Amino acid sequence: MHIASATFTQSSPKLSLCPSDHRPEFAFIGRSNVGKSSLINLLTDRPGLAKVSASPGKTRLINHFLINEVWYLVDLPGYGYARVSKSERGAFSKLITDYVLHREEMIVLFVLIDVRHEPQRLDLEFIQLLGEKGVPFALIFTKGDKVSSNEAASHMARYRRTLRASWEELPPMWLTSSEKRSGRDDVLDFIDQCLQTLPPPSNP
Ligand SMILES: Nc1nc2c(ncn2[C@@H]2O[C@H](COP(=O)(O)OP(=O)(O)OP(=O)(O)O)[C@@H](O)[C@H]2O)c(=O)[nH]1
Ligand SMILES: [Mg+2]
Numbered sequence: 001m002h003i004a005s006a007t008f009t010q011s012s013p014k015l016s017l018c019p020s021d022h023r024p025e026f027a028f029i030g031r032s033n034v035g036k037s038s039l040i041n042l043l044t045d046r047p048g049l050a051k052v053s054a055s056p057g058k059t060r061l062i063n064h065f066l067i068n069e070v071w072y073l074v075d076l077p078g079y080g081y082a083r084v085s086k087s088e089r090g091a092f093s094k095l096i097t098d099y100v101l102h103r104e105e106m107i108v109l110f111v112l113i114d115v116r117h118e119p120q121r122l123d124l125e126f127i128q129l130l131g132e133k134g135v136p137f138a139l140i141f142t143k144g145d146k147v148s149s150n151e152a153a154s155h156m157a158r159y160r161r162t163l164r165a166s167w168e169e170l171p172p173m174w175l176t177s178s179e180k181r182s183g184r185d186d187v188l189d190f191i192d193q194c195l196q197t198l199p200p201p202s203n204p
Contacts, residue, residue, distance in 0.1 A: 001188045001189065001191065001192040002068075003043070003044050003045060003067060003068065003188075004068050005066075005067070005068055005069060006044035006045075006046050006049060006065055006066070006067050006068075006073075007065065007066050008049060008050075008063065008064075008065055009064045009065065009066050009072075010063075010064050011061040011062065011063050011064075012061060012062040012063075012064070013061055013062075013095070014062075014095060014098065015062075015095070015098040015099055015102060015103065018062060018064065018099075018103065018105075019064055019072070022105060023066070023070065023071055023072055023105065024070075024071045024072070024105060024107045024194075024195065024198060025064075025071065025072040025073075025074050025103065025105045025106050025107065026071065026072070026073055026074065026106075026107055026108055026109075026110065026191055026194070027073075027074035027075075027076055027099070027100070027103070027106055027108075027109050027110065028040060028073070028074065028075055028076060028109075028110050028112060028140075029076045029078075029079070029096065029100065029109060029110070029111055029112065029126075030078060030079070030111055030112030030113060030123070030142075031056075031078050031079060031080045031112075031114070031120075031122065031123065032056030032057050032058075032077075032078030032079070032080060032081040033054075033055075033056035033078065034078065034112045034113065034114050034142050034143075035112060035114075035142035035143060035178055036050075036059065036075055036076065036078065036112055037050035037051055037052045037053075037058065037059055037075055038050075038052050038142075038178035039110075039112065039140065039142065039176060039178055039187075040065065040073050040075050041178065042176070042178045042181060042184055043073065043184060043187060043188060044065065044067065044073065045184075049065060050063065050065070050075050056078060056081050057077075057078065057081045059075055059076065059077045059078065060077050061077065061095075062074060062075075062076060062077075062095065062099055063075040063076075070195075071191075071195060072105075074099075074106070076096060076099060076100075077093065077095065077096065079092050079093070079096060079122065079126065080122045092126065092129075097129075100130070100135055101133055101135065107136070107194050107195075107198070108136050108137065108138055108190075108191075108194055109130065109135055109136065109137040109138075110137070110138055110139075110140050110187070111123070111126065111127060111130070111137050111138070111139050111140070112139075112140050112141075112142050113139055113140070113141050113142065113159070114141075114142055114143055115141035115142060115143055115144055115146070115147060115151075115152050115155050115156065115175060116143060116146050116147055116155070117155075118155075118158070119158065119159055119162045124162065127139075127163070128166065131166070131167060137171055138171050138172040138173065138174075138190065139159070139171055139172070139173040139174075140173070140174055140175075140176055140183070140187065141155070141156055141159075141173065141174070141175045141176065142176055142177070142178070143177060143178075143179070144175045144176055144177035144180065144182060144183065145177040145179040145180045145182075152175050156173065156175065159173075160173075172190060174186040174187060174190075
């Protein structure tokens with residue numbers, strides 16, 4: 001898919017303040033620092049469009065980026081940021097749950113997982129919530145440049161085995177690296193397919 005235009009439109013502190021133009025949205029979620037904002041820059045081929053930081057907790061609001069004047073990429077705050085209080089840790093913020101469970105415009109939620117790590121409880125809990133609530137999602141493994149391709153394949157296979165213990169059907173999954181600029185076409189092709197299955201927008 002060709003990205004002819006990609007523009008930041010707004011940051012929203014809560015769901016009710018998100019854009020109301022009913023364009024389809026594809027959103028990115030995952031632990032703080034997993035590479036959500038970097039992936040948005042890779043997909044749009046616009047370095048610096050979404051703010052990236054080496055310290056976790058950079059993205060605090062819901063950020064909408066309008067693509068080709070037709071659909072949005074949505075950068076969400078990360079979960080599991082270690083500096084939140086102990087009582088809050090493990091829970092997902094209201095901003096995140098409101099968006100992922102109630103945003104009608106959201107076509108697919110991409111859950112990002114650092115390919116270097118064993119399946120983590122917090123990510124599995126989040127995926128469990130999505131499965132229970134019937135939220136359409138896909139998995140994107142990030143930072144593929146930090147491991148060999150064999151390691152990446154075995155880490156992804158282990159993830160599949162872990163998910164199969166609870167689920168009959170597995171979500172789509174891809175390996176990406178914002179550093180090596182790999183996996184971009186896989187994700188964009190998937191978004192393109194999703195957009196093509198949508199009914200044409202109804203006229204007001
Ligand atoms: N080597 C490598 N580093 C990456 C990759 N993706 C992101 N990073 C680095 O990881 C750090 C976090 O990246 P961000 O894109 O800001 O992560 P985020 O998930 O948006 O983080 P929050 O907004 O804080 O939740 C930055 O230092 C990035 O340069 C990748 O594919 N490879
Ligand atoms: Mg971010």
